[in-house]
Amino acid sequence: MSSNICAAETAAAKPIAIEEYLIGDSAPMLLLRNMVRRVANSSASVMICGASGSGKEVVARAIHAAGLRASKPYVALNCGAIPAELIESELFGHERGAFTGAQARRTGHFENAHKGTLFLDEIGDMRFDMQVKLLRVLEDGLVSRVGGNSALPVDVRIISATHQNLEQAITNGRFRQDLYFRLGVVLLHVPTLAERVEDIPQLIAHFQRGKNSADNCHFDHSAIAQLQAHDWPGNVRELRNIVERANVLFHGETIDAFGVDQLLGRMAPRMNVAPRAATLPDPIPTKPQTWDAPIDLKAQIEGIELERIQIALGRADGVISEAARLLTLKRTTLIEKMRKYGVDRVMLQEN
Structure with a gap:
């Protein structure tokens, strides 16, 4: 199976400190690390929930690396990236001639992860009929290769992950409730980066x-x-x-x-050239002005606006969000005005 379809690997290492995997000392991360320590030395199935990109596989690796199975294989499989017709062979293996293209016997990920950990990423994307077969293996501890006649015992710890709401998927008939309970003996929530x-x-x-x-x-x-x-x-x-x-x-x-x-x-x-200086509008006159000639009111208002933006940015040490707060503007509005007047970070440092 090509690497762009399946991410699978094995590892053999001594237990590693959880802090090397789960970075940060925020309250949510301290709680997560504490939970990982509690579950690492057991063989209970763990389901990791969290938004995409939050680091669910890193948590799975931390559980494996900190546990009793750290010296045994760690095998990862993305259930959502495997074509539906191949996932059974990927999980359980196949015998030679089991189907077109099966030119040799192939061991599946359950056998490859024997005595170790099998990480099933995006478990919510697994086909419904495959959920039945996976549940049977989890209950019996036996796998049968596609096209084979014998059942092979396996000792594998299952860690699964999903960004989906599986409870809603159960309600909608897309995920088996019994499999959910079997996989989620322990549920772990990975916080979003915005939460930490x-x-x-x-x-x-x-x-x-x-x-x-x-x-x-x-x-x-x-x-x-x-x-x-x-x-x-x-x-x-x-x-x-x-x-x-x-x-x-x-x-x-x-x-x-x-x-x-x-x-x-x-x-x-910003291009690597000297910035063009902003053209400053005429300053506001300090003395009363006669009305012998038209007054460029727009230029005077822009002069006030530019001056206040520069003052706010100076007081905020260049932090745009803080300057926007001082000016009671939206940050995006302030950025647009900075573009308008040619204010950039080089000019701020010179002022």
Whole structure:
């Protein structure tokens, strides 16, 4: 099976500290690590629930690595990525000639994970008829290869994961309730990154670990604050991509909140040329002005607006979300006004 369809691997290692897998000291992560410690040394089935990109497979690896089966195989299978006609063979194996193309005997993931851990990712995507066969194996501890006549005993700990609401899937007749109870002896919830933004600095350090520090970009205080203000729809996976993008675009530099907005696609990237100075409107006159000539009211209003934006950004140390709060504007509105007046991070540093 090609790697783009199935993610399966084995591992043989001594138990590893859970903190090496589950990064962060926020309250949700402390609770999750405590739960992982409690379940690691048992063989109970664990179901991990959480949004896409939140790190469910990392939790599964932590449970395996910290448990009694750490020296035995860890095998991972994405149920949603396997074609429906092949998933039975992937799980249970097949004998030679069992179907067209079966030119040799093949052991399945249950056999490969014997004495170890089998991680079934996206279990909610499993075909309904396969759910029946999986339940039978979990109940009996026996697998039969496709096209085979004998049952083989297996000792496998099952860890499953899903981003779906399986209770709703049960109500809709798409998931078996008995399988849900069999897989979910212990239910673990992985928090979203938005629920633990205080862990972002530690996660950044983790993603950059092992790389040449001179090649890594650095996030200043305003950049961290801006990252923590983001809603993170892609969760930890999105943060990892942002860090990799930052290392490429800001190679060895220190970036601020404005740079974070560029990384998040909120503003057009700044070219490596000297910025064009903003054309400042005429200042507001300090003395009474006669009405002998027309007054450029728009220019005067823009002058006030630009001045207040610069003051707010200065007081907020360049943090756009804080400056927007001081100006009682939406952050997106402030960014548009900064574009309008040509205010960028270089100009802010010079002022």
